[in-house]
Amino acid sequence: xxxxxxxxxxxxxxxxxxxxxxxxxxxxxxxxxxxxxxxxxxxxxxxxxxxxxxxxxxxxxxxxxxxxxxxxxxxxxxxxxxxxxxxxxxxxxxxxxxxxxxxxxxxxxxxxxxxxxxxxxxxxxxxxxxxxxxxxxxxxxxxxxxxxxxxxxxxxxxxxxxxxxxxxxxxxxxxxxxxxxxxxxxxxxxxxxxxxxxxxxxxxxxxxxxxxxxxxxxxxxxxxxxxxxxxxxxxxxxxxxxxxxxxxxxxxxxxxxxxxxxxxxxxxxxxxxxxxxxxxxxxxxxxxxxxxxxxxxxxxxxxxxxxxxxxxxxxxxxxxxxxxxxxxxxxxxxxxxxxxxxxxxxxxxxxxxxxxxxxxxxxxxxxxxxxxxxxxxxxxxxxxxxxxxxxxxxxxxxxxxxxxx
Numbered sequence: 001x002x003x004x005x006x007x008x009x010x011x012x013x014x015x016x017x018x019x020x021x022x023x024x025x026x027x028x029x030x031x032x033x034x035x036x037x038x039x040x041x042x043x044x045x046x047x048x049x050x051x052x053x054x055x056x057x058x059x060x061x062x063x064x065x066x067x068x069x070x071x072x073x074x075x076x077x078x079x080x081x082x083x084x085x086x087x088x089x090x091x092x093x094x095x096x097x098x099x100x101x102x103x104x105x106x107x108x109x110x111x112x113x114x115x116x117x118x119x120x121x122x123x124x125x126x127x128x129x130x131x132x133x134x135x136x137x138x139x140x141x142x143x144x145x146x147x148x149x150x151x152x153x154x155x156x157x158x159x160x161x162x163x164x165x166x167x168x169x170x171x172x173x174x175x176x177x178x179x180x181x182x183x184x185x186x187x188x189x190x191x192x193x194x195x196x197x198x199x200x201x202x203x204x205x206x207x208x209x210x211x212x213x214x215x216x217x218x219x220x221x222x223x224x225x226x227x228x229x230x231x232x233x234x235x236x237x238x239x240x241x242x243x244x245x246x247x248x249x250x251x252x253x254x255x256x257x258x259x260x261x262x263x264x265x266x267x268x269x270x271x272x273x274x275x276x277x278x279x280x281x282x283x284x285x286x287x288x289x290x291x292x293x294x295x296x297x298x299x300x301x302x303x304x305x306x307x308x309x310x311x312x313x314x315x316x317x318x319x320x321x322x323x324x325x326x327x328x329x330x331x332x333x334x335x336x337x338x339x340x341x342x343x344x345x346x347x348x349x350x351x352x353x354x355x356x357x358x359x360x361x362x363x364x365x366x367x368x369x370x371x372x373x374x375x376x377x378x379x380x381x382x383x384x385x386x387x388x389x390x391x392x393x394x395x396x397x398x399x400x401x402x403x404x405x
Contacts, residue, residue, distance in 0.1 A: 029083030083327030099218025102232030113139030120147035122170035125364035185212025222348030339404035349385035
């Protein structure tokens with residue numbers, strides 16, 4: 001006996017309740033149509049049609065749920081948002097055109113003229129530029145603190161403080177911040193804690209469960225994993241995400257359906273890739289520590305890292321990004337980079353291909369020399385985003401760099 005369309009639609013859906021993260025990364029967020037598609041579909045359309053003028057008015061007025069216009073409602077984008085929300089343990093996610101758009105949308109939707117944000121001094125260079133050059137123009141004040149010093153977070157709080165912002169691990173020095181402790185500080189002063197979880201992804205760290213209020217991702221990095229598309233996402237509770245959604249709806253910093261589909265495909269292998277990245281990065285960090293041309297290696301998986309115990313406590317792995325200082329200053333760092341043959345010289349990270357860059361003149365090059373010095377980014381620092389190639393091949397390429405200095 002045949003079943004009704006309604007019964008069939010119900011039967012072919014996935015209920016995410018009770019499943020492991022690795023399973024949610026593959027299956028959550030998909031809403032199969034009556035066609036019964038196994039893979040996630042793409043909806044490459046700018047707008048959606050309505051059955052009547054009344055339905056159009058109801059949707060535009062918020063009285064009925066449904067798609068309207070792909071600047072703010074698109075099924076493929078919503079699939080991606082639901083999957084990320086499930087992985088991070090958040091009530092809702094809002095996708096954006098880039099990771100920087102995710103930060104901008106969060107700040108402008110949840111703060112206003114006269115508010116104050118306390119930010120880790122060890123964040124991505126573009127984040128510093130966004131805060132210093134543009135956010136301050138809206139009348140929002142920014143104070144930078146040592147991410148590892150809890151007292152500095154507490155002392156920086158002002159009556160107007162509305163947000164605390166951090167990356168952990170940081171880019172590029174792998175500094176860690178105690179998320180639970182800073183969350184307590186933020187909440188004691190009625191402020192929000194926003195955590196950039198780009199380096200760890202939800203497979204290695206879930207800050208919402210540690211007390212954070214909002215998670216930021218550059219989906220361009222590990223969520224995609226193959227350097228194909230640019231995008232971002234914000235995760236939090238319904239109340240805060242409705243404000244972020246409102247900004248995206250009006251401001252237009254939206255994610256394209258195609259990019260959302262690419263990120264959905266990337267998430268399907270996230271667990272496997274993060275395990276491989278962590279294994280290779282750990283082996284590379286230990287190996288680099290033994291090389292004569294290296295002054296210091298920054299990776300929280302190393303016992304020598306000052307916050308190694310904190311990393312073990314709040315993360316399920318140490319990630320795929322490390323950095324190291326070479327002997328001889330910037331000239332030596334450039335010679336090292338130029339001598340490599342296999343790894344990619346590029347500013348991106350989180351790719352299955354190993355990438356190498358000189359932070360002081362690229363990703364953090366727009367920071368003032370004083371700000372770079374305060375953040376510990378020296379001219380002899382090199383960042384390595386360790387891919388999933390043969391670890392012996394990566395080491396061989398690093399030997400070429402070492403020989404050049």
